[in-house]
Amino acid sequence: MSNTQGPVLVIGATGRQGFATATSLLEKGWPVRAFVRDPAAPKARELRSAGAELAVGDLDDEDSLRPAMEGVHGIFLMLTMMEGVHITAKGIADEERRGKTVAELAAKAGVAHLVYTSLQGVHQDSGVEYYDAKEHIEDHIRALGLPATILRPVLFMDNFATYNRPTRDGDNLVLALAVLPHLPMPLIAIQDIGRFAALAFERPAEFLGRDLVIAGDLLTPPQIAEILARTAGLTPRSVQVPVEQISAFDEQVGKMFAFFNSRPTPPIDITALRTTLPDLMTLEDWLRATDWQA
Template sequence: MLERGWEVKAFVRDATAPADAALHAAGAELAVGDLDDLESLRAAMKGVHGVFLMLTMMEGVHITAAGIAAEQRRGKAVVELAKELGVRHFVYSSLNGAGADSGVEYYAAKQAIEGFIAEAGLPATILRPVFFMDNFASFNRPGDYLGRTVPLAGDRLTPPQIAAVVGRIAGLPARSNEIPVEQVKAFDEQVGKMFAYFNEGPDQPVDTAALRAHHPDLLDFEGWLRATEWRP
């Protein structure tokens, strides 16, 4: 967004952290605060045109009940402040599968935040990435995205296909190993539920051709690996 000429204010916990300092060096204004400190949130959001919100349910390396509850609480607070302050475009990065009755608790938290946005009547765009994406394009074309929920994906690959692409780009042998869901649940119950839903839930294809027609620079997996010069 900075490269496109937007004034960007980033809400950060520690302005001296390397990633935050890099944002500042790139031209972003830093607003220091905490998502549980409403006054710091209000000060950061006052006078802005739009808000991009992406939250995490993680506590350390795990998804926990406390983390899920905190995500939902923080999302509600940001939505309510956006309504209070008259934010003109609210972009929320949810996830693909929210609202699908997946049985995954952290999916339900994302769905709840989508509900808070709808109840507040915010001029909003809901983005539902299937994995990791650059989610800021909606600010540049609000006429195309206000009021929409947009599934996002740049590619559609099976794990063996992902391994094959990684191997080809890295020039190394690569293979996909399937880990039983119960073993995943033993590490993190929520992650295990997510993969169980992937295996057993209804397929939710994303129309990548339509997305690419709107965004010709949208990368597929191989293109992303090459563009980032990814190496293992």
């Protein structure tokens, strides 16, 4: 059932989670206002062609955010701490500031439903600064009394096509991860994050006021390697990358993996999540849906 009170403003609409959310909302017949910096960007043009209204602005410019929020029913908010390919102290501080600003402006605008994608691991004393920034945004949303849903996605399956793409060594597929081999890793397809966000707007009685960790599969690194290798017709090999090696490239990512290895993920009821979203993808589902190639 689509909303008739106003559009959903999607902040981060040309990013992976925002684009997935905007697409899912449009597929359900919801009016979408996509907040973009560059209306000529390929993803912005694609959303406009699909029926989205574009609102041009910048998260550091409140004068562009206010009109973008006028008349909206809901806001989807996804933020990044990345500066280029690294997580920096400035990027973390900017993310927290921007998130709090959007929340404050949304409260003043009387937005009926804010959906914020945070991440699994907040409120667990992780010692990871970029986790803390997202935690502070969550806390600010609650302090403002905003009607909100907080989604906490886990590691992205999509990263096996980008950051964590395995390599090939002869007939072997080699998956290198900084995760202990016996630890199950919760995984989710980015497309499913968008689907959950769209469901939250569609079913507010079920989702308002909830903090929800979302995942579609739970697999150890060797299990992931086996599935990827079977898809590629290769022999699996899983390699544990030292956390110190990751930290040398990006201290925050290194801290994340150190936290993950020392504090395994609390139980996630994927069966219940699949009841909510019946086509929630497993890793094998995602590989087929994306025609993944090694």
